[in-house]
Amino acid sequence: MSQSAQKPEFIGFGLGLRPVHYPEILNHDPPVDWFEVISENYMVRGGQPLQILERIRTRYPIVMHGVSLSIASTAALNMDYLAALKSLAERFEPRWISDHLCWTGVHGVNLHDLLPIPYTQEALDHVTSRVHQVQDYLGRPLTLENVSSYVSFGRSEMPEWEFIAELTRRTGCWLLFDVNNVYVSAFNHEYDPREFIDGIPADRVLQFHVAGHSHMETHIIDTHDAPVCDDVWDLYRYALQRFGPVSTIIERDDDIPPLAELIDELDIARGIAAEVLSTPKASVNA
Amino acid sequence: MKDLASLQDEFQRAVIDGDDAVLGELVDTSKENRAVLLNVYRHAYTERLMEFLSNDYEKLNAYMGDDQFRQMARGFAGGHPSGTPNARWFGTKLPEFLRKSEPYKALPALGDLADLERALNDVFDAPDAPTVDMADLTVIPPEAWPKLTFAPHPATRRLDQATNAADIWRALHNEEAPPDTKTPGETRQLIVYRSNGMASFRPLPSDEAMMWDEAAKGVRFSVLCEMLSIYGGEENAAARAAQYLQGWIDAGLVTRVERQT
Numbered sequence: 001m002s003q004s005a006q007k008p009e010f011i012g013f014g015l016g017l018r019p020v021h022y023p024e025i026l027n028h029d030p031p032v033d034w035f036e037v038i039s040e041n042y043m044v045r046g047g048q049p050l051q052i053l054e055r056i057r058t059r060y061p062i063v064m065h066g067v068s069l070s071i072a073s074t075a076a077l078n079m080d081y082l083a084a085l086k087s088l089a090e091r092f093e094p095r096w097i098s099d100h101l102c103w104t105g106v107h108g109v110n111l112h113d114l115l116p117i118p119y120t121q122e123a124l125d126h127v128t129s130r131v132h133q134v135q136d137y138l139g140r141p142l143t144l145e146n147v148s149s150y151v152s153f154g155r156s157e158m159p160e161w162e163f164i165a166e167l168t169r170r171t172g173c174w175l176l177f178d179v180n181n182v183y184v185s186a187f188n189h190e191y192d193p194r195e196f197i198d199g200i201p202a203d204r205v206l207q208f209h210v211a212g213h214s215h216m217e218t219h220i221i222d223t224h225d226a227p228v229c230d231d232v233w234d235l236y237r238y239a240l241q242r243f244g245p246v247s248t249i250i251e252r253d254d255d256i257p258p259l260a261e262l263i264d265e266l267d268i269a270r271g272i273a274a275e276v277l278s279t280p281k282a283s284v285n286a
Numbered sequence: 287m288k289d290l291a292s293l294q295d296e297f298q299r300a301v302i303d304g305d306d307a308v309l310g311e312l313v314d315t316s317k318e319n320r321a322v323l324l325n326v327y328r329h330a331y332t333e334r335l336m337e338f339l340s341n342d343y344e345k346l347n348a349y350m351g352d353d354q355f356r357q358m359a360r361g362f363a364g365g366h367p368s369g370t371p372n373a374r375w376f377g378t379k380l381p382e383f384l385r386k387s388e389p390y391k392a393l394p395a396l397g398d399l400a401d402l403e404r405a406l407n408d409v410f411d412a413p414d415a416p417t418v419d420m421a422d423l424t425v426i427p428p429e430a431w432p433k434l435t436f437a438p439h440p441a442t443r444r445l446d447q448a449t450n451a452a453d454i455w456r457a458l459h460n461e462e463a464p465p466d467t468k469t470p471g472e473t474r475q476l477i478v479y480r481s482n483g484m485a486s487f488r489p490l491p492s493d494e495a496m497m498w499d500e501a502a503k504g505v506r507f508s509v510l511c512e513m514l515s516i517y518g519g520e521e522n523a524a525a526r527a528a529q530y531l532q533g534w535i536d537a538g539l540v541t542r543v544e545r546q547t
Binding site for chain 2 (some may be wrong): 027040041043044045046047048049050051068070073074077078081103104105106107109110111112113115117118120122123126150151152153155188189190217218219221
């Protein structure tokens with residue numbers, strides 16, 4: 001799988017699909033351009049979740065976003081999981097399939113967390129090989145998201161953005177650029193988040209996440225349970241200036257508010273994008 | 287320097303078992319010690335597993351109270367690390383854990399309540415399948431009826447419970463004070479099923495439960511009627527069989543009717 005795969009088109013401003021919003025979405029067709037669905041939530045045998053997703057995807061484009069691919073794990077790839085992912089993608093035809101640049105466990109255990117990796121040549125070679133395997137199996141490029149991290153490894157040989165840039169160069173994978181995660185990791189590891197953004201190849205960024213977090217004074221925890229803060233909106237603005245128009249969602253995983261509140265928040269993203277993308281500099285990057 | 291696999295092994299042991307060896311690989315920041323930062327992962331791991339169990343066993347949590355439930359859930363999680371990519375399946379062995387482990391096994395209603403919640407979860411996302419309706423039955427000639435068999439819909443489960451767990455579930459569902467646990471001395475038979483996409487259950491009279499269990503094994507209708515006659519008395523056995531069958535059909539519990547040769 002090479003970089004020659006065509007970049008999926010810009011699909012606008014969306015939300016993470018959450019079951020609590022199903023009735024409102026089905027009954028009122030809210031003004032959301034697309035929905036990102038958690039892949040694992042639909043890896044079930046039948047019933048209402050799958051039926052509802054069938055209905056929603058006839059009205060909105062969808063993207064599948066997983067949490068258990070464990071692309072950076074040294075355990076063998078879980079082929080049952082990959083088969084379920086591929087089958088789900090064949091049924092629901094997402095615009096793209098994403099997961100996280102992380103590992104979730106070894107020895108048959110899943111910690112259900114997005115665990116950090118050292119940024120070493122060894123890890124880069126390992127992840128490169130795994131991305132190739134997964135892309136070959138799925139028959140399409142993967143999209144990988146940068147995660148929030150709380151610890152860093154003394155053995156790291158390069159900054160995270162360099163690791164990501166090289167990974168995408170080697171594998172042709174796309175990037176789901178989580179603006180909040182960059183903000184969180186930059187604070188936790190004491191670097192300038194703009195340096196991260198500047199180090200990412202603009203043409204590989206396919207999607208943005210923006211989200212809220214919890215500030216613990218000495219570190220920030222990526223809780224996705226709060227509105228997007230001003231600092232993250234500023235970083236979103238900076239990312240748009242560099243990457244141009246990129247499909248965006250508000251990602252809320254906990255303390256999920258009424259849909260109308262998220263749509264209001266999405267309108268902030270739309271407003272910032274409209275403002276930034278109307279400038280000549282952004283159109284050059286696009 | 288250890289390889290990536292050894293590092294991941296060490297990190298996982300740090301999160302699950304509290305082993306601090308991985309701290310030697312991590313760096314402090316100017317604002318915080320690496321041990322505090324590692325604890326973010328440890329804390330998140332425990333909380334996430336608690337949340338999975340609480341979501342899947344909401345009524346059990348409500349009945350036990352948060353403190354007792356968390357203590358129980360920690361005990362379960364300690365012996366059952368998740369091995370599934372999907373959180374949906376993490377807690378499937380909780381009912382067995384409650385039946386086998388002290389102090390919970392002394393209160394069998396807890397295991398029954400967990401069983402009931404697991405069955406409700408299981409039918410909610412069980413495989414889709416067609417349902418038989420009355421129109422399908424009315425076209426079957428009377429002479430074929432004795433040899434008919436009825437296949438249960440995959441979104442059905444049968445439970446036999448010795449306790450009043452179903453009453454506890456119902457009270458909590460209705461936001462009423464739940465009764466104390468009881469073992470009334472007679473088995474309560476329940477059928478758990480999916481109706482309009484939602485999981486539901488109802489008690490079955492013992493003769494209907496027997497008829498359902500036998501039908502699920504592929505026993506033909508004439509034999510079901512005979513068994514009902516022996517089990518529940520000859521009077522109105524055929525009428526009762528027809529009534530029970532109609533209830534199953536109306537509730538979408540039957541996926542297929544076949545004529546046995």
